[in-house]
Amino acid sequence: MENSQNKIRVLIAKAGLDGHDRGAKVVARALRDAGMEVIYTGLRQTPEMITEAALQEDVQIVGLSILSGAHMTLVPKILTMLKKQGLEEVKLFLGGIIPDEDKIELKKLGVDGIYGPGTSTQVIIKDIQKACQ
Amino acid sequence: MSVISPQSVLNGERIAVSRSLTQIENNTAEGLKLLEAFFPHTGKAHLIGVTGAPGTGKSTLVNQLALAYRNPPNHEAPPKVAIIAVDPTSPFTGGALLGDRVRMQDLAGDPGIFIRSMASRGSLGGLAAATAGLVQVFDAAGFEIIIIETVGAGQAEVDIARLAHSTLVIEAPGLGDEIQTIKAGILEIADILVVNKSDKPGSDNTLRALRNMLSLAHPEIEPIMHHGEEMAIEPVENTKPDTGWIPSILPTVATTGEGIPKLIEALTAHHSYLKSSGKWQEREKARLENELDTLLQRALRSRWETKIPPDAYSKILSRVTNRKISPWKAVEELIQGAGL
Numbered sequence: 478m479e480n481s482q483n484k485i486r487v488l489i490a491k492a493g494l495d496g497h498d499r500g501a502k503v504v505a506r507a508l509r510d511a512g513m514e515v516i517y518t519g520l521r522q523t524p525e526m527i528t529e530a531a532l533q534e535d536v537q538i539v540g541l542s543i544l545s546g547a548h549m550t551l552v553p554k555i556l557t558m559l560k561k562q563g564l565e566e567v568k569l570f571l572g573g574i575i576p577d578e579d580k581i582e583l584k585k586l587g588v589d590g591i592y593g594p595g596t597s598t599q600v601i602i603k604d605i606q607k608a609c610q
Numbered sequence: 611m612s613v614i615s616p617q618s619v620l621n622g623e624r625i626a627v628s629r630s631l632t633q634i635e636n637n638t639a640e641g642l643k644l645l646e647a648f649f650p651h652t653g654k655a656h657l658i659g660v661t662g663a664p665g666t667g668k669s670t671l672v673n674q675l676a677l678a679y680r681n682p683p684n685h686e687a688p689p690k691v692a693i694i695a696v697d698p699t700s701p702f703t704g705g706a707l708l709g710d711r712v713r714m715q716d717l718a719g720d721p722g723i724f725i726r727s728m729a730s731r732g733s734l735g736g737l738a739a740a741t742a743g744l745v746q747v748f749d750a751a752g753f754e755i756i757i758i759e760t761v762g763a764g765q766a767e768v769d770i771a772r773l774a775h776s777t778l779v780i781e782a783p784g785l786g787d788e789i790q791t792i793k794a795g796i797l798e799i800a801d802i803l804v805v806n807k808s809d810k811p812g813s814d815n816t817l818r819a820l821r822n823m824l825s826l827a828h829p830e831i832e833p834i835m836h837h838g839e840e841m842a843i844e845p846v847e848n849t850k851p852d853t854g855w856i857p858s859i860l861p862t863v864a865t866t867g868e869g870i871p872k873l874i875e876a877l878t879a880h881h882s883y884l885k886s887s888g889k890w891q892e893r894e895k896a897r898l899e900n901e902l903d904t905l906l907q908r909a910l911r912s913r914w915e916t917k918i919p920p921d922a923y924s925k926i927l928s929r930v931t932n933r934k935i936s937p938w939k940a941v942e943e944l945i946q947g948a949g950l
Binding site for chain 1: 624625628629631632636699700703704705706707708709711712715718719724725726727729731
């Protein structure tokens with residue numbers, strides 16, 4: 478039955494102060510076309526807002542877009558808050574311009590996937606599907 | 611996944627509420643058990659439906675309504691508010707982009723508010739099949755106000771009126787002429803009509819057209835004059851509208867909050883009207899009857915699915931596509947094939 482399918486639910490959030498959300502929208506649209514339910518939160522989300530939305534929407538995946546360079550401040554905060562709320566099973570994916578040395582650090586902290594400009598949306602879709610199995 | 615304790619939902623624990631919503635939305639066995647446990651604790655909340663065409667400002671208005679409920683003027687204890695926002699599922703991919711939260715940013719950080727986005731998952735009446743179930747969860751968890759925002763609706767998506775106690779139909783200036791207002795459908799289900807974006811040009815025309823429509827439906831408001839003579843409009847017997855409540859028509863500007871206090875007043879008045887007139891029980895009965903019908907249909911279909919040989923459906927479908935057998939005859943065979 479159509480209703481008993483367990484859909485993948487993804488929260489797409491723009492964290493911090495940069496206002497460029499083209500990338501986030503492209504990813505949101507691609508995930509939608511891959512059959513997922515994508516909750517789009519809009520611009521300038523604080524870590525508190527992102528955690529609250531993830532809790533209320535019961536998503537398996539949070540996809541963050543950060544282009545401001547503030548990823549080393551925002552991402553650890555979000556990871557801590559998700560754990561504090563009992564959402565340690567939620568997987569965190571990150572998109573933006575992230576230097577290689579930061580990538581290593583962020584993955585250690587628990588980020589499941591990091592994607593730079595030019596990443597094929599197919600790669601992101603496959604990674605998310607794998608993470609949800 | 612750990613099993614959800616119904617008690618933690620009744621205590622209003624947010625993570626338990628959220629996970630119950632998912633189980634019920636996915637129509638799982640655990641979800642059914644939870645609904646069973648919640649049912650005796652439901653029936654208390656005021657269910658407010660918000661519907662209207664895409665782009666009329668439903669989400670922005672819901673944002674303002676929730677804000678106003680959470681900040682009552684006399685510093686009374688504010689009610690807990692839940693919002694269920696439904697957006698359409700793609701008929702091609704089964705995916706959905708749920709964007710109503712974008713307009714509800716003002717509500718972040720308030721523990722007395724819970725927003726849940728929901729995809730329609732193939733339902734056509736403006737809601738999803740599980741919306742009524744999600745309402746039960748919030749009701750049991752102690753949310754006193756539950757606002758249900760439908761898919762951007764056209765003319766005939768009227769399921770919300772069967773679910774909600776009070777239905778708001780949101781219009782905006784410039785969406786159509788007066789003929790649109792006398793068509794059957796969405797305007798008939800309004801308990802309160804809202805003309806949002808009333809700072810835009812043309813809003814006077816919209817307000818006037820809606821007032822004219824209402825005076826046709828409720829000739830008792832004011833006599834209808836035609837060439838200087840009063841026209842007698844006798845409603846057809848048995849179709850007399852509910853004369854105890856005449857829908858109010860309220861202008862709002864949801865982006866600034868203008869008109870929202872009046873809208874809350876109208877909702878409170880409608881709530882007391884339903885309670886004092888006995889209509890509340892009538893609507894509850896109609897709602898539960900509708901729910902029972904839906905459940906029965908679903909149960910019959912799934913029982914049929916367990917009894918029919920797995921390839922029978924595709925075989926008959928190909929005979930129908932080849933025009934060997936009519937769809938009506940095919941249905942008969944499918945039902946007989948399951949021994950029903």
